[in-house]
Amino acid sequence: MELKAVILDWAGTMIDHGSLAPMDVFRRAFAEVGVEITEAEARVPMGLPKWRHIQAVLKQPRIAEAWEKRYGAPATDADVDRLHALFIPMTLTAVADHARLIEGAAGIAADLRGRGLKIGSTTGYDRPTMEALLPLSAAQGYLPDCVVTASDLPQGRPTPMMVYQCFIDLEVWPARAVVKVDDTAPGIAEGAAAGCWTVGVATTGSTFGLSAEASAALSPEAFIARRDAAAAELRKAGADYVVDSVRDLPPVLDEIGRRLAAGEHP
Numbered sequence: 662m663e664l665k666a667v668i669l670d671w672a673g674t675m676i677d678h679g680s681l682a683p684m685d686v687f688r689r690a691f692a693e694v695g696v697e698i699t700e701a702e703a704r705v706p707m708g709l710p711k712w713r714h715i716q717a718v719l720k721q722p723r724i725a726e727a728w729e730k731r732y733g734a735p736a737t738d739a740d741v742d743r744l745h746a747l748f749i750p751m752t753l754t755a756v757a758d759h760a761r762l763i764e765g766a767a768g769i770a771a772d773l774r775g776r777g778l779k780i781g782s783t784t785g786y787d788r789p790t791m792e793a794l795l796p797l798s799a800a801q802g803y804l805p806d807c808v809v810t811a812s813d814l815p816q817g818r819p820t821p822m823m824v825y826q827c828f829i830d831l832e833v834w835p836a837r838a839v840v841k842v843d844d845t846a847p848g849i850a851e852g853a854a855a856g857c858w859t860v861g862v863a864t865t866g867s868t869f870g871l872s873a874e875a876s877a878a879l880s881p882e883a884f885i886a887r888r889d890a891a892a893a894e895l896r897k898a899g900a901d902y903v904v905d906s907v908r909d910l911p912p913v914l915d916e917i918g919r920r921l922a923a924g925e926h927p
Contacts, residue, residue, distance in 0.1 A: 664918050665838040667773055667910075668781040668827050668852070669805065670708075671791075672759075673844035673866035674907060675766045675782075676798060679875070680707065680844065680867040682752070682759035683785075687718065690747040694740075696727050700870070707867040708818055708845025710785050710811030711748060716741045753793050756786070760797040763865050764873065765908025767802035772911055780805040781827035781839075783851065787812035807831055818847035821855035828855075837926050840917060842907060844868065846898035853899035858917050858927040860910065861895025861903040863888050868895070901927055 673680030687703040702724060706717035718724060719736040728736045773780055782805040784791060791810050798804060807830035811817035814826060824841060828834055841852025841859050844866020852859040863869060864876060864884075868891035876884065892903040902913045 662838055662921050664776075664778060664840065664914065664921060665833040666779040666781055666827070666831050667840045667842060667914070668783060668824060668857070669907070670843040670845070670848050670862075671782060671784040671786065671794070672756075673707075674763070674842060674848075674862050675803060676762055676794070677756070677759040678761070678763050678865050678873040679869065679871045681872060682755040683707070683711075683714075684870075686748055686751045686755045687715070689751055690715075690744050691718075691724075693747050694744065695731050696724065698724055704867055704870060706847070708785055708843070708847035710817035711752075711787065712741060712745050712811075713817070714785065715744045715748065719744075749787070749789070752786070752790050756790055756794050757797065760794060762798065762801045762803055763906065765906060769907045769910055770803045770805075776914070779831045779833060781807045781809070781824075781831050783809045783818075783823040783827065783841075783848070785811050785818065785847075817851075818845075819850035819854060821851055824851055824855035824857065837921065840914065842910065844895075846894055849895055849898040849900045853927070856927065859900050859902075860913055861892065861898070861900035862905070862907060863891040863895060863903050864905040865907070866891065 669675055684700050684703050688698055691698045702721055706714045788810045791808055807827055809823040809826045814822045816822050833839060836856030839857045841857040843849050844862040849859050849861055869887055895903050904913060
């Protein structure tokens with residue numbers, strides 16, 4: 662058996678080095694309702710659908726306490742709805758500001774095409790956000806064969822539903838003939854739950870959490886420590902492999918191809 666497809670995440674994997682757009686928006690939305698959150702707190706649930714991401718942030722003990730102090734009662738689903746309604750229009754602007762492809766992403770897309778592989782994608786963003794982002798990505802040389810968003814299905818990550826939809830849209834099976842690539846723990850868990858091979862992206866993603874320029878300014882020791890922490894989180898989530906960036910994917914695909922041909926499963 663040979664590989665048939667690769668399913669790629671978006672922010673932190675193919676675009677927006679450091680996954681910066683959501684962080685700015687989460688912090689602004691919470692500030693709008695009088696509860697300040699840090700970037701580290703906003704990043705904890707990264708990869709989940711945005712409504713669930715907001716809900717998970719509100720459940721963090723410090724933030725839950727701050728919310729109750731501000732409003733006199735614990736946060737409810739209606740409060741999540743209110744924050745989500747603030748988040749969506751802010752996101753449309755933020756993703757455009759951070760829509761630059763990660764270095765090497767367009768080249769990897771071309772490499773996948775050259776291998777005869779189909780390209781799918783899943784994202785924690787909703788459909789309107791992706792409709793705004795897709796033309797910006799296409800203009801830089803990347804447009805996958807299918808895009809499945811968190812708002813398309815009853816549940817998103819860490820369930821396998823979005824990956825299952827990719828199987829249908831791409832007309833590929835079985836799951837072991839597909840590789841899922843992501844920079845977050847929920848995104849890796851999504852691929853593992855679907856039965857795919859999983860590859861974590863450590864240094865361009867949310868856990869590493871820095872722009873390309875800020876990453877380059879780190880000392881070698883600080884870079885390695887930050888990379889190791891990101892890689893450990895991805896492996897804990899179930900990543901079969903971890904690479905620094907999608908540009909490092911080809912040799913991993915070669916190895917997975919050999920293992921698949923030998924009858925191995927993820």
